[in-house]
Amino acid sequence: MTAADLPAETSVGDPFYDLLALSTRAAEDGAVTVTAAGEVDTFTAPLLRSVLDTQLQRQPTELVIDLSEVQFLGSAGLAVLVETYKSARDRDVGLRLIITTGAVARALTVTGLIDLFTVTDDAHR
Numbered sequence: 001m002t003a004a005d006l007p008a009e010t011s012v013g014d015p016f017y018d019l020l021a022l023s024t025r026a027a028e029d030g031a032v033t034v035t036a037a038g039e040v041d042t043f044t045a046p047l048l049r050s051v052l053d054t055q056l057q058r059q060p061t062e063l064v065i066d067l068s069e070v071q072f073l074g075s076a077g078l079a080v081l082v083e084t085y086k087s088a089r090d091r092d093v094g095l096r097l098i099i100t101t102g103a104v105a106r107a108l109t110v111t112g113l114i115d116l117f118t119v120t121d122d123a124h125r
Contacts, residue, residue: 020044022051030061031094037069040077049080056087062094068121073107081108085116096120 020038027033032055040048055063065084067073081097088095096118099105108114 020047022048024051024055026060031064032058032060032062033064033066035066035069039072039074040070040080041072041074042076045074045076045080048077049083052080052084053087056084056091056093059091060093062096063088064096064098066098067104068098068100070101070104073104078107078111078113082113082116094118098122 018038020036020040022037023035025033025035034048034051034055036048038044052063052065063084065081070077085095087093097108098121099108099119100121105114108117108119
């Protein structure tokens with residue numbers, strides 16, 4: 001996959017509830033970053049799942065999920081991350097999470113899920 005396969009940047013969000021904004025950016029090296037901002041809960045998790053599934057189907061070299069602007073990560077959001085981990089592993093796609101907020105780090109840590117992921121606090125690692 002090359003950057004030419006995707007628009008340089010795309011965005012999607014729910015105009016009615018506006019609880020979660022998602023943007024997707026493809027890099028020249030074939031990596032794709034999905035940035036989430038807002039809340040990932042039962043209502044918004046399907047939107048995140050859809051965007052992540054679409055990007056995995058494109059076989060990027062790496063899928064980076066930037067959660068640095070997520071203020072709430074509920075159980076439905078955690079489930080999406082686990083499903084994405086499994087799909088990425090099955091497709092041999094690298095997966096990395098960017099986490100800078102305590103809320104996201106706590107949710108992953110108290111559930112023990114933090115150990116599944118490569119986690120950084122910077123998009124350039």
